[in-house]
Amino acid sequence: MEMEAKVNLPNWIDSLAPTSVWKGIIDRSGARGPFPTTRSESWKYTRLGRIENQDWKSSEKSNLKLDSPLQLVNGFLQVNKQISGIEVMDSSELTVELKSRIATIWNEESVGDVFSNLCEEFATSLTAICIDKNQHVNEHVEINIASEQTGALVVPVIYILCEANSQVEFSLKWLNDNLGNFHLPYFIFDVKEGARLSFDMLQNAHDESVILTRTLVLQEANSTCSSSAITTNANWVRNELTFRVNGEGAESNLVGAYFPKQGQFIDNHTCVDHKVPNCLSNELYKGVLFDNGKGVFNGKVFVRKDAQKTIAYQNNANIIMTDEAQMNTKPELEIYADDVKCSHGTTTGQFDEEALFYLRARGFSMGLAKMLLISAFTSDVVSRISNEQHKAFVLHELKNRDLITE
Amino acid sequence: MAYEGDELLDNVTSKEYEFGFVTNIESDKAPAGLNEDIIRLISNKKNEPEWLLQWRLEAFAIFQKMNEPEWAHVQYEKPDLQKISFYAAPKQKKQLNSLDEIDPELRKTMEKLGISIEEQKRLSGVAVDFVMDSVSVATSFKEKLGELGIIFCSMSDAIKDYSELVKKYLGSVVPRTDNYYAALNSAVFTDGSFCYIPKGVRCPMELSTYFRINEAGTGQFERTLLIADEGSYVSYLEGCTAPQRDENQLHAAVVELIAHKDSEIKYSTVQNWYPGDKDGKGGVFNFVTKRGVCEGGHSKISWTQVETGSAVTWKYPSCILKGDYSIGEFYSVAVTNNFQQADTGTKMVHLGRNTKSTIISKGISAGQSQNSYRGLVHIGKHAANARNFSQCDSLLMTDQCGAHTFPYIETNNSSAKVEHEATTSKIGEDQIFYCLQRGLDEEQAVGMIVNGYAKEVLNKLPMEFAVEAQKLLAISLEGSVG
Numbered sequence A: 001m002e003m004e005a006k007v008n009l010p011n012w013i014d015s016l017a018p019t020s021v022w023k024g025i026i027d028r029s030g031a032r033g034p035f036p037t038t039r040s041e042s043w044k045y046t047r048l049g050r051i052e053n054q055d056w057k058s059s060e061k062s063n064l065k066l067d068s069p070l071q072l073v074n075g076f077l078q079v080n081k082q083i084s085g086i087e088v089m090d091s092s093e094l095t096v097e098l099k100s101r102i103a104t105i106w107n108e109e110s111v112g113d114v115f116s117n118l119c120e121e122f123a124t125s126l127t128a129i130c131i132d133k134n135q136h137v138n139e140h141v142e143i144n145i146a147s148e149q150t151g152a153l154v155v156p157v158i159y160i161l162c163e164a165n166s167q168v169e170f171s172l173k174w175l176n177d178n179l180g181n182f183h184l185p186y187f188i189f190d191v192k193e194g195a196r197l198s199f200d201m202l203q204n205a206h207d208e209s210v211i212l213t214r215t216l217v218l219q220e221a222n223s224t225c226s227s228s229a230i231t232t233n234a235n236w237v238r239n240e241l242t243f244r245v246n247g248e249g250a251e252s253n254l255v256g257a258y259f260p261k262q263g264q265f266i267d268n269h270t271c272v273d274h275k276v277p278n279c280l281s282n283e284l285y286k287g288v289l290f291d292n293g294k295g296v297f298n299g300k301v302f303v304r305k306d307a308q309k310t311i312a313y314q315n316n317a318n319i320i321m322t323d324e325a326q327m328n329t330k331p332e333l334e335i336y337a338d339d340v341k342c343s344h345g346t347t348t349g350q351f352d353e354e355a356l357f358y359l360r361a362r363g364f365s366m367g368l369a370k371m372l373l374i375s376a377f378t379s380d381v382v383s384r385i386s387n388e389q390h391k392a393f394v395l396h397e398l399k400n401r402d403l404i405t406e
Numbered sequence B: 001m002a003y004e005g006d007e008l009l010d011n012v013t014s015k016e017y018e019f020g021f022v023t024n025i026e027s028d029k030a031p032a033g034l035n036e037d038i039i040r041l042i043s044n045k046k047n048e049p050e051w052l053l054q055w056r057l058e059a060f061a062i063f064q065k066m067n068e069p070e071w072a073h074v075q076y077e078k079p080d081l082q083k084i085s086f087y088a089a090p091k092q093k094k095q096l097n098s099l100d101e102i103d104p105e106l107r108k109t110m111e112k113l114g115i116s117i118e119e120q121k122r123l124s125g126v127a128v129d130f131v132m133d134s135v136s137v138a139t140s141f142k143e144k145l146g147e148l149g150i151i152f153c154s155m156s157d158a159i160k161d162y163s164e165l166v167k168k169y170l171g172s173v174v175p176r177t178d179n180y181y182a183a184l185n186s187a188v189f190t191d192g193s194f195c196y197i198p199k200g201v202r203c204p205m206e207l208s209t210y211f212r213i214n215e216a217g218t219g220q221f222e223r224t225l226l227i228a229d230e231g232s233y234v235s236y237l238e239g240c241t242a243p244q245r246d247e248n249q250l251h252a253a254v255v256e257l258i259a260h261k262d263s264e265i266k267y268s269t270v271q272n273w274y275p276g277d278k279d280g281k282g283g284v285f286n287f288v289t290k291r292g293v294c295e296g297g298h299s300k301i302s303w304t305q306v307e308t309g310s311a312v313t314w315k316y317p318s319c320i321l322k323g324d325y326s327i328g329e330f331y332s333v334a335v336t337n338n339f340q341q342a343d344t345g346t347k348m349v350h351l352g353r354n355t356k357s358t359i360i361s362k363g364i365s366a367g368q369s370q371n372s373y374r375g376l377v378h379i380g381k382h383a384a385n386a387r388n389f390s391q392c393d394s395l396l397m398t399d400q401c402g403a404h405t406f407p408y409i410e411t412n413n414s415s416a417k418v419e420h421e422a423t424t425s426k427i428g429e430d431q432i433f434y435c436l437q438r439g440l441d442e443e444q445a446v447g448m449i450v451n452g453y454a455k456e457v458l459n460k461l462p463m464e465f466a467v468e469a470q471k472l473l474a475i476s477l478e479g480s481v482g
Helices: A022-032 A096-109 A114-122 A353-361 A366-382 A388-400 B005-013 B036-045 B050-064 B104-112 B117-124 B142-148 B155-161 B163-169 B180-188 B429-437 B442-458 B463-477
Strands: A070-073 A076-079 A086-090 A125-131 A141-146 A156-162 A167-174 A186-191 A196-204 A210-219 A224-233 A236-245 A251-258 A265-274 A280-289 A294-303 A311-320 A326-335 A341-349 B027-029 B088-090 B127-132 B135-139 B151-154 B193-197 B207-212 B223-228 B233-241 B249-251 B254-259 B264-272 B284-294 B300-307 B312-315 B318-321 B327-336 B341-344 B347-350 B356-365 B370-379 B387-396 B402-411 B417-426
Touching: A076 A086, A076 A125, A076 A156, A096 A125, A096 A156, A096 A186, A096 A210, A114 A210, A156 A196, A167 A388, A186 A196, A196 A210, A196 A236, A196 A388, A210 A224, A224 A236, A224 A388, A236 A251, A251 A265, A251 A366, A265 A280, A265 A311, A280 A294, A280 A326, A280 A366, A294 A311, A294 A341, A311 A326, A311 A366, A326 A341, A326 B387, A326 B417, A341 B402, A353 A366, A366 A388, B036 B050, B036 B180, B050 B163, B050 B180, B151 B155, B155 B163, B155 B193, B155 B223, B163 B193, B163 B223, B180 B254, B180 B284, B193 B233, B223 B233, B223 B264, B254 B264, B254 B300, B264 B284, B264 B463, B284 B300, B284 B327, B300 B312, B300 B341, B300 B442, B300 B463, B318 B327, B318 B356, B327 B341, B327 B370, B327 B442, B327 B463, B347 B356, B356 B370, B356 B402, B356 B442, B370 B387, B370 B417, B387 B402, B387 B442, B402 B417, B429 B442, B442 B463
Parallel strands: A070 A141, A125 A156, A141 A167, A156 A186, A167 A196, A186 A210, A196 A224, A210 A236, A224 A251, A236 A265, A251 A280, A265 A294, A280 A311, A294 A326, A311 A341, B127 B207, B193 B223, B207 B233, B223 B254, B233 B264, B249 B284, B254 B284, B264 B300, B284 B312, B284 B318, B300 B327, B312 B341, B318 B347, B327 B356, B341 B370, B347 B370, B356 B387, B370 B402, B387 B417
Antiparallel strands: A070 A076, A086 A125, A326 B402, A341 B417, B027 B088, B127 B135, B151 B193
């Protein structure tokens, strides 16, 4: 890794002591930039009242122990069981090189809005997970996420370094006992040459939970990265996922599914930034909207001037189950190179009446028929989740949705 | 690439604007600047009733509270409104009964444009309301239309003669508060076309207006109002060419369409304002608000546009589908070359039940231009069984240009079916090779492929326009393969 001797470290790295409560946060961040409103393009369909109007507390350490090898409780990452091939370091253990690398990325990539300001001032923890060169991690790196407090702001920053030709699979799971907190995690995946990474996010959090994830994936040449983001339960969710493809021959796969119900709001903002030639990206997001659930999808594919021979696909499909549900989607293409193959598509609709009739004629109850069709609809997303547990969970969750009353 | 693509590209990009010329007609021009006095002056010059002056002044007050929008994917130097003269009228203002009475200078202009009025009259039965700068100087076929009860005249005449109709519909589709340029237009519009098709009448000919910016340093603020009453049908053509100019010219028109029950409006545009020279200097700013409302059930509004000109285009012909079973259509070909920038698309707002909309947008970018599609499909809560299909294709001719797609899809109803698809590609070497093999030269091959690519839209144009549109496509693009 090439190092610059003097990089200005953001001061949050060395001063991780959140003590202030939300009112203080609002006051202090307000001076540096207020909350975006729906007049701002990237927040057009996303209202922040849920976040603004609550008095969030600061997060504190907890003794809760979960059964996953790694856990993120109250925003502090803890190792319960060593997994061979990965090294976990908290902020006090970070090497100068790592600190410098994180600082460089942060300085370059920080969105600079109220939430990154929040992170800079009130980050709960900073953890680095490193996978050595050529290391293949055979075990799934599972991180369960929970909270023991209520109404707290939780801002963990996790930097994951996949060195050249390493291979690793992460899964991040928000547990249902995660009480009504505001989760604002930052994940930075630094994927070096030839490395293979997959990470699966499963958000099945508390009914009152507010989750805003910011995930950044930096991909070097010939690396492969696959992500999945499944949201089945939470009050308010926004997943911001950015892929920066910096090396030729890289492959990026993004899938996601969301199932908002009863007043829930789920927003997926993705951006694939093709900076170099000969890369492939493939994106597929699907949603089924129940009750008065609201969904937002905003996918952006950005092909820079030099990124010739890029192949980029993007697809978003939705089923709206009721007239109260709402879906706003905006699949964007911004293309500055001519020799590319890019396409995007989006559909919003409902069940095929004929398919429903076919199943009903064969004795399926309405609920079962709908469940079957929803499962079929989401199957191409679900089949691309690498974590088997997550897969099974989604199917189980869909089975348990009350579809007869729809 | 094996063949001399660059050379051909140079030939095309260095091609000067063919329709650039200035007609020397004396004109009556207001001093530059924008203030209440200017608005009073415009209103006074045009002998407008008091209510319209008040309406303009209110619009100006609204305008002053607004800021120029910045969300569009275009970059340009904002025009200084205080340097623009907001009123210019050709001095010659005699009432004309036949086209033969027109000033010979004007006649020449029309011929240069390739529009021989006699020929159009004879061959296609097109009534031409020729707008030279801001005041109409010729209206043909008026009598024939009059027999059917169709009103087709300049906005100034309509304000005088059909004040009630104008008062009822003006600003009903595009309110003065709609956007920055719509507010500006409402305050300072000088002329435009007015058309009213009475109940059950099928307009027997294509109505057509040729707009033309002619006076150096004047912006054009056209206002078009088209009303199709119950069960009527009209096809309206609008075409623009503009003389070559160094400074940027602002064109901020507003077009309002109202389709009542069972009526149909077909609105076609060929736009070829001066796009600036090959270094991106000069060119027209085209900030237009076009919107139609399908007021009654089973009504239909169809927009077809071929956009080849303007330095900066910012235009979203929209349909508000209010009536049950109403239909909105949008067919567009947008070509950008050199340093042109276009941010264009449509809005389909589904409010009524069983409404349908189709969007076909074809973007072609060459040179160092930026071409964006921006469209909204909104399905309201009560718009049961709404159906939308959108397709946006982009063709990239060089590695310097950009093609972008920003579709917004808002669905609030479970029975809606909304589809959107978009592709981006360049002309395949194999396609060119195929044509070359069959004895076409590269220029012809590209012309053919592009015309084929845009055919879906060009087919929707009335016969009279299709020829001109193909010519424009060829001028803008032929041979520009990278």
